[in-house]
Amino acid sequence: MLILFDIDATLISTSGVGIAAMLDAGRELFGPSFTGEGVPVAGRLDPLIIRDLLTRNGRAPTPEDAGRLRAGYEQNLARALSCPGVGRTLPGVDQLLAALRQRPRYTLGLLTGNFERTGSMKLRTCGVEPEWFPVRVWGDESPHDPPAREHLPPVAMSRHAARHGRAIQGHEVVIIGDTPHDVSCARANGCRCIAVATGRFGLDELRDAGADVALPNLADSAAIWKFLE
Numbered sequence: 248m249l250i251l252f253d254i255d256a257t258l259i260s261t262s263g264v265g266i267a268a269m270l271d272a273g274r275e276l277f278g279p280s281f282t283g284e285g286v287p288v289a290g291r292l293d294p295l296i297i298r299d300l301l302t303r304n305g306r307a308p309t310p311e312d313a314g315r316l317r318a319g320y321e322q323n324l325a326r327a328l329s330c331p332g333v334g335r336t337l338p339g340v341d342q343l344l345a346a347l348r349q350r351p352r353y354t355l356g357l358l359t360g361n362f363e364r365t366g367s368m369k370l371r372t373c374g375v376e377p378e379w380f381p382v383r384v385w386g387d388e389s390p391h392d393p394p395a396r397e398h399l400p401p402v403a404m405s406r407h408a409a410r411h412g413r414a415i416q417g418h419e420v421v422i423i424g425d426t427p428h429d430v431s432c433a434r435a436n437g438c439r440c441i442a443v444a445t446g447r448f449g450l451d452e453l454r455d456a457g458a459d460v461a462l463p464n465l466a467d468s469a470a471i472w473k474f475l476e
Contacts, residue, residue: 248475249382249415250347251358251400251438253375253424254366254438256289256376256446259342259373261334264327265365266296268395272319276312282305290335290426292360292386292394295316324365334372337445339466341374343452346468348379353475354407356382356397358432362459382406396428400436421475423465429454441474 255265256468266288271280280396286299297316298308306312328334342345347353357377358365363385367377382403383386389398397450400420408414422429433440434457442458443465444450460474 248476249351249354249356249403249420251356251382251384251420251422252380253290253422253426253429254357254359254361254369256425257337257423257429258340258375258440259334259336259369260413260445261328261369261372264333265324267367268323268327269296269300269316269320271323272316275323276315276319277304277306278414280414290396290424290428292389292396294387294394296360301363308394321362321364321368324368328368328372334369336375337443338464339468343465343468343471344375344379353412354382355380356384356407358384358403358424360386360396360422376441381410396432397435398436400432425453427452430456430458439456439474441471 249379266283267418270281270283281304283300286296286303297313301308301312301316347355357380367386367471368398369447370377383398384403391398401423404415404420407459416438420438420443422433422438426444426448430440430442440458442461443460443462444453445464450461460470461469465471
């Protein structure tokens with residue numbers, strides 16, 4: 248079984264410094280009026296957020312400007328994450344990851360909207376190593392343009408197949424996330440989904456989105472293991 252975790256507000260919290268760092272980079276590059284007002288971020292892919300931020304601020308989302316904003320974001324994020332106490336794992340995460348890593352039948356994976364470098368920085372700040380997850384799919388790895396989160400589970404399933412020498416079916420994949428975007432990308436690919444209300448969305452919203460299981464957080468180990476096993 249392949250278990251794919253979202254990062255922000257599912258595994259960890261970094262106190263909101265991610266979007267703050269991206270906006271700081273925008274102000275440094277394009278002026279103090281650079282704003283994120285009206286641009287949704289929860290559960291979305293970083294490339295899409297950058298594209299929308301540039302458009303919102305009257306700039307064409309060219310590869311050059313997108314690259315500059317991405318580089319500035321990385322630099323600002325590194326500074327923000329260096330402050331003590333910024334990052335932490337969310338309830339139940341440490342225990343769940345430790346238990347899953349001891350069970351060979353489960354392959355751990357990441358399926359996230361983050362870029363690889365910045366997502367890895369966030370995880371390590373919170374004491375989680377990306378290498379614990381043999382299958383990793385990042386927010387800029389959609390094979391299509393425009394990218395969408397729904398494109399990412401097939402990438403993860405292909406990497407799992409390459410690692411294990413056999414194809415994996417959707418019902419053998421569990422996506423764990425905190426937004427309706429996580430739920431919809433699971434549903435679009437025939438995967439199962441555990442949703443946790445550790446982000447901006449409540450239990451009812453996650454259930455209405457179609458989550459198989461909706462939990463306050465990942466500390467409810469009995470419910471999680473019942474679903475997985």
